Every structure is written in structure tokens, then in C-alpha cells.
Amino acid sequence: MKALPISGAGVSVFGTALPETSICSSNSRAAELEELQFDLGEGPRWEAVRTRRPVFVPSLRSHPHTLWPVYGKAIMLLDVQALFVFPLIIGAIDVGVVELHSTEPSMLSAKDITTATALVDQAAWSLLNVVLTWNEQDQKTPQALSPVGRREIHQATGMVLVQLGSTATEALLRLRAHAFLHGMSVRNVAQEVVARTLVFAQD
Structure with a gap:
């Protein structure tokens, strides 16, 4: 800098x-x-x-x-x-x-x-x-990326994808929308999804 x-x-x-x-x-x-x-x-x-x-x-x-x-x-x-x-x-x-x-x-x-x-x-x-x-390295995440990656968000996106029967893009949009509406970060929403305290249901 x-x-x-x-x-x-x-x-x-x-x-x-x-x-x-x-x-x-x-x-x-x-x-x-x-x-x-x-x-x-x-x-x-x-x-x-x-x-x-x-x-x-x-x-x-x-x-x-x-x-x-x-x-x-x-x-x-x-x-x-x-x-x-x-x-x-x-x-x-x-x-x-x-x-x-x-x-x-x-x-x-x-x-x-x-x-x-x-x-x-x-x-x-x-x-x-x-x-x-x-x-x-057979798609093993490099050590330098692990601490600051968004693995929970990607995992949560996959879970929401299955819950809604949607695409990955739509699932991530739902995570973002939920975060915005509730004043949360996407990371915190993802943690709730992964912990199964938040489940998205099909409309």
C-alpha cells in the first residue's frame, strides 16, 4: 500500500x-x-x-x-x-x-x-x-486458501439447491435474499443452513 x-x-x-x-x-x-x-x-x-x-x-x-x-x-x-x-x-x-x-x-x-x-x-x-x-493436486484446496474460503457458503448453497430443487445460482440468491431481509451476513445464514437450524422449503 x-x-x-x-x-x-x-x-x-x-x-x-x-x-x-x-x-x-x-x-x-x-x-x-x-x-x-x-x-x-x-x-x-x-x-x-x-x-x-x-x-x-x-x-x-x-x-x-x-x-x-x-x-x-x-x-x-x-x-x-x-x-x-x-x-x-x-x-x-x-x-x-x-x-x-x-x-x-x-x-x-x-x-x-x-x-x-x-x-x-x-x-x-x-x-x-x-x-x-x-x-x-487432485482438486485439494490449497492451504493458503483454506482459512479465508467460503466452504460453508458453498456447502449451504448445495443443501438449499437440494431443498428447493433449484440451480446453484438460484440457491445462492435465496441465501442472499434471506440474509438481506434479516440483517445477517450470507456467512451466518450459511452456518444456520449447514447446522440444519434453517431449512428452505419449496414454494
Whole structure:
């Protein structure tokens, strides 16, 4: 972070053989930002993944948030003023995203963007190596990913899928909707599903 005018950063795997997984966060604020977008299923990180282009929001308080209205309201409760999301891409391979944030409204300079892009490229190759290693080890989750993965969420998604007779995408949407309606995190909802204290019934 010393190379850039930011307050924190987070790295996540996306679009590979591994499920969406948080790799690391520089501080609790970065982790909360990453968790918020995962829970809501919307936000600049999803836009960066969809377009395969960086998404810069230099002033979160004045940004219209038309593409992610629910996230736009939720982010106002956090001590964050600017967000810069870089997709991790190697050719046609989508590896993940890097999310940088600042507690002050700011915009990255041309020099900052060049520096960030170089660091992001290095991160993309490092993560791709982890994914390839994971594939070579008969799909055993790499030790580096285990502590911060979302295995309970993936397990709960599978359980809800069976309970509702739906697809994995629909099951995850139901988990997110339940979390949103009850003011919980998706992780906590997943824990209840796995513990069988919460069961989703078919409509």
C-alpha cells in the first residue's frame, strides 16, 4: 500500500476452477467491503468482473450508484470514500479482482494507475499459479486458501439447491435474499443452513 495513495486492499479469486474466494485483506475494513459485495451480489467488483475493465469510484458519497443501488446505500455506513477495482486477467482467463479503497475522496493519478496495473498483473500470475497447483493436486484446496474460503457458503448453497430443487445460482440468491431481509451476513445464514437450524422449503 505504500506504493499507492490508498487505505487498504483486498484480493479475491473469481471465474476460475475455484469458487469465489477471498484470498487476503489488508485490514478489517477491506474485508468488510469484500464481504458486503459478496452478500449483496452487486457492487463495483461485479461490474469489473462483468466488463473485464477497472472500475473507479473516486467519491462514493456523490456517485449515483445506478448500477448497484442497494450496495450504494449500504456503503454509506462504512468509513470509505473511494474505491478502485481492478480485474485480474491473463489473456482469456479471469483470475479474480483486486479492490483498493481510501477513507478520503480521491482519484488515482496516471502514475498510480500504471503502478497499480503492474502490481495487479503480478498478482494475477501468482493467483493463476495457485489455481493450477490446486488442479494438479487432485482438486485439494490449497492451504493458503483454506482459512479465508467460503466452504460453508458453498456447502449451504448445495443443501438449499437440494431443498428447493433449484440451480446453484438460484440457491445462492435465496441465501442472499434471506440474509438481506434479516440483517445477517450470507456467512451466518450459511452456518444456520449447514447446522440444519434453517431449512428452505419449496414454494
